[in-house]
Amino acid sequence: MTMLPPPSAKKLGLVIDLDTCVGCHACAVACKEWNSGGVAGPLTDEDPYGAEPFGVWFNRVHSYEVAAGDGQPASTLHFPRSCLHCETPACVSVCPTGASYKRASDGIVLVDEDKCIGCKLCSWACPYGAREYSQVEGVMKKCTLCVDRIYNEHIPEESRQPACVQACPARARHFGDLGDPSSAVSLLVAARNGADLMPELGYRPVNKYLPPRPRRAAEGDVPAMPKDEALDASQLNPLLRWLDRALSR
Numbered sequence: 001m002t003m004l005p006p007p008s009a010k011k012l013g014l015v016i017d018l019d020t021c022v023g024c025h026a027c028a029v030a031c032k033e034w035n036s037g038g039v040a041g042p043l044t045d046e047d048p049y050g051a052e053p054f055g056v057w058f059n060r061v062h063s064y065e066v067a068a069g070d071g072q073p074a075s076t077l078h079f080p081r082s083c084l085h086c087e088t089p090a091c092v093s094v095c096p097t098g099a100s101y102k103r104a105s106d107g108i109v110l111v112d113e114d115k116c117i118g119c120k121l122c123s124w125a126c127p128y129g130a131r132e133y134s135q136v137e138g139v140m141k142k143c144t145l146c147v148d149r150i151y152n153e154h155i156p157e158e159s160r161q162p163a164c165v166q167a168c169p170a171r172a173r174h175f176g177d178l179g180d181p182s183s184a185v186s187l188l189v190a191a192r193n194g195a196d197l198m199p200e201l202g203y204r205p206v207n208k209y210l211p212p213r214p215r216r217a218a219e220g221d222v223p224a225m226p227k228d229e230a231l232d233a234s235q236l237n238p239l240l241r242w243l244d245r246a247l248s249r
């Protein structure tokens, strides 16, 4: 059992725009490249050129076909998935050795691989499938929010952001302090009705997802877009509920 620190004022995290993500996987590849050479060490692959390759990826992008309905045409939804750096993460509290921990200073959830015994309790506790076990090293790994980039004074200031954010060609990924209501990411979440993933579980993810905007549709099928382009909750919930169901499979 590992104790959680009191909630931090600073809550670093990602805001991911499901409206503009094009499913190119640039974020996942940039993540793998940076972290394999950084503090997280090798993100190992097994049978990479075989029939069933498998390996450690901190960020995975899933694509779903969404059937037409509610006045919306059929579409493809791309859903990047990584650790959400939850406020009350059971992945930390179930850890028997203290290897999983949440930083009091900025809320980032990390794994100390020297303390990890590979019991996998944290991966059972995480409802988002964000933990990645290295069969080769026998330890658990996860997104570090590029902690070795964002505070790194040896790289240009504009590069002090997670590799996935810097690589995204669609600008679908944003990084910042979600504990500060006046930060750019907080304002973006407020303007676009950003939402938690599976809030009913009570893990209180720091990362937020911005829902897709309504697509073209037959006249009269879809309510007019409000002036500020915000969606109301009754429009958002069906999509997020659907995404939750898809994730839970």
Ligand code: SF4
Residues within 6 Å of the ligand: 082, 083, 084, 085, 086, 089, 090, 091, 092, 109, 125, 126, 127, 128, 129, 130, 131, 142, 203
């Ligand atoms: Fe832990 Fe999963 Fe939340 Fe990340 S997303 S903090 S691994 S419970």
Ligand code: SF4
Residues within 6 Å of the ligand: 020, 021, 022, 023, 024, 025, 026, 027, 028, 061, 078, 080, 167, 168, 169, 170, 171, 172, 173
């Ligand atoms: Fe989506 Fe950006 Fe990742 Fe490409 S790099 S999959 S557009 S979030």
